[in-house]
Amino acid sequence: MNTRKTLIGGAVLALLLCTAAWLGLGHEPMASPVAVPFQFRFPQGRSWTYRLDYTADSRVQLSGQGKQASLAGEVHLTGDLVLRGHGARGAVQRVGLRLESLSQHSLKVLGQELLPDASSVDAVFLGREALLEMDSDGVVRAVSFREDDPSLFKNTVQSLVGELQVVLREGATWTVEEPTSRGRARTEYSRRDEDAEGVRLLKRRVEYVELRGLGQGGTVRLDSSFEADVAREGVLERVDGEETVERLGTDGTVSAASHVRVSLVRGATGHFEADKAPVAVAVLQRLTPGTMVVDPKVRARMLTQQVDGMTAERLFTLLEQFANVGTLPDHNHFLLQATGLLEQQPELCARLVELFRRPTLQVKGRALLLDLLAGTGTPEAQAALVQALSSREATGDARYGMLLGRLSLVSNPTSDTVRFAEKTYASTEGEPRVASTYALGSTAGALYRQEKSPEAWAAVRRLAEDLRASKAPEEQAHLLMALGNAGVVEQADVIAGYASATSPEVRRASAKALRKIATPEATMTLLSLAADTQQPVQATAMESLGRRPLDTGLLMDLRDLALNGGVKVENYHVFVSLVAPYLESEPDVVRELLSHLLTQDVRDRQVLTRIRGLLGT
Structure with missing residues (x-):
């Protein structure tokens, strides 16, 4: 959130x-x-x-x-x-x-x-x-x-x-x-x-x-x-x-x-x-x-506008009343006010931890409090987030993995937050281990991209080393996704190395993990995965390709893929979304491609209507 x-x-x-x-x-x-x-x-x-x-x-x-x-x-x-x-x-x-x-x-x-x-x-x-x-x-x-x-x-x-x-x-x-x-x-x-x-x-x-x-x-x-x-x-x-x-x-x-x-x-x-x-x-x-x-005076004025009259007393009254529901009246505005107040008065973050640990609070309420701390994102809020996730109320919950996933929402993680994610990754198993894998990738990757932190880089490399050591397709897929969350260009070759894996699950994870990496080599890997015989792998590769610009050569390769029958009918929606932005700049290639799709046995009327609309027919 x-x-x-x-x-x-x-x-x-x-x-x-x-x-x-x-x-x-x-x-x-x-x-x-x-x-x-x-x-x-x-x-x-x-x-x-x-x-x-x-x-x-x-x-x-x-x-x-x-x-x-x-x-x-x-x-x-x-x-x-x-x-x-x-x-x-x-x-x-x-x-x-x-x-x-x-x-x-x-x-x-x-x-x-x-x-x-x-x-x-x-x-x-x-x-x-x-x-x-x-x-x-x-x-x-x-x-x-x-x-x-x-x-x-x-x-x-x-x-x-x-x-x-x-x-x-x-x-x-x-x-x-x-x-x-x-x-x-x-x-x-x-x-x-x-x-x-x-x-x-x-x-x-x-x-x-x-x-x-x-x-x-x-x-x-x-x-x-x-x-x-x-x-x-x-x-x-x-x-x-x-x-x-x-x-x-x-x-x-x-x-x-x-x-x-x-x-x-x-x-x-x-x-x-x-x-x-x-x-x-x-x-x-x-x-x-x-x-x-941020100039402190300007920031203070902006926080006042953001808080919009919310007080600590009202914040905790609302949380007492609605936290276990998981949402509040005018929820988005509440989140805006509450996170502003937590930044304005950082001592309130510790009070959220006290509320988090109450036996009467249910998992929806705990998730909401973690969302507030992750959304606030200040060092004090991150420290409280780590404290709450370390509590026995959190670790003893059967849905701890879901709670732990809130770490991935922190956009400017501190070194302490990354250390906690790495410690949790090393000490958990099952669903929490999966959640901590993704959280470690997100936090370590963000810290490395923002500060080139050696500690964050070491954490990213640990994920890559564990990927190389793993023989289980399911674990490989999770580790690939974690590296994708990290979005570190230096790991592109490691991720691309799994594009030819025997397991479709692993190939699909490789395609998704390359979504943030726009090197020419990563793009060519995604192009090869766009020709995969497995529908989910192909769809994911096309979605990742859609996150980067495509030149004429790539569009021609995609056209040839379609003309040769390499695009699954089930993926026509995502395929059209991939090429449609280039209809004006590369009309000949895209129109030929779309016209060919109309000759196929397409039973999805939405796809047909969309293609005809693009072609103006």
Whole structure:
């Protein structure tokens, strides 16, 4: 139920500041007509000034108590974005980023203007510089600030370091996973034009693997398109584009939306005195790209709005009355209020543990309390979650596995939470062992992706080692699914190794476990599984393929699979869902494929109606 963590925790960050715009410089691979690969270069003492025009707005609808409310944020910045080369350390280039001469400056959060005049702009931006650590292929490893830099400056830079990233690889198209202030997105690049002067790219985000700030559940609609020009000398010339992300509720209406529009155009090149280390090195706060910082005062105001009058007394009165039912009146609004209150007053988390241990509380009530703690997600809430799951009331329950599964809902696990998951994995059997397998994969994978924690990596590797040692298909399937929950690219080869297993159950688990991993090798493995003779395996492979962009070659392979009778009739629904998004971009291939399906003995009228609707027949 991670409702608050995803809906508000993310909304606070996405709305708190910008939702958008910059990063795109470093680059690498690609063969030019002169066989010289592109790489971004930032010589020490050189500077580059760009004209930036950036707008973004986000809105999340909050329903409750018969009224409609929303969290909203808007930003519009026009001015200069300046990059300064501070030299390299090994293979990592250090690049300063400044925002100067802002002729337009508006940033509203919850209706309050945070940049009302020139003096407020100077207080946030004047003389401040972030330090980017960049690989030559454009990947930003970290963004560093002075500890005392305003959170507004930090979040502006972090947002910009999401939108303007450009990654250059060899080939006509390539896909990478990139951080933004809204989460992590799979981004597809394609080379449009190239000559001796440079290259023009089309950049399009095709899916958010992790989406923050726009609620949970329902359908996510994404429209994204950016153009980027890169000079052969290793300098970004231009970025221009926009993106809209919408989450639709069960009734089809938009429950949350974010829109970003950015233009960055290169101007003057200059020099500066670079005999001193960049200021950010002195007192350093080093953040991973996309990580936002919450100003305590702003966060407090947002929590007040989220809590919406809920008090500790009312919270526990409601839980006493409704916990054993498992749901409360206006349940989603209650979850929003309760998780906000638990963050606002962390001491209440321990009181939830006391309530959890009451003999009168039934399993539905205990599950609800665990949902509240997992959804709150603060270190105090996670500590209480672990304490509750360690209690004899939890471990002695026949449905302990179901309770234990709540660990998988924690989106930002602490090291202690991962340690508990690993300890439980090592000490349980039966259903709890299965649940702890999935929980360990989810928590360790999340911690590793967010912090590159060696401890989390060791936990993920343990799952992989146990998979290699296992001979039982059922256990192999569970371990594969746990590695899929982890979503760690480094384990893709291990997972793909089971795509040819004798057991259909294991092959299906391999297909599902690759859903978060978008490497070319993983995609080709899924393509082979899409031709599996077992219907469930094929369906799962197609569902996982649907979570990544498909190029013309892959669509032609899927077309040939259909024309050769390789698609099970029972899988036509999922197959049509897989190819339908490409009807406009690849009409010949997709129309041929869909037309062929109509010639088959399809008794499902819904499938037939859907295909005819797509073909306009």
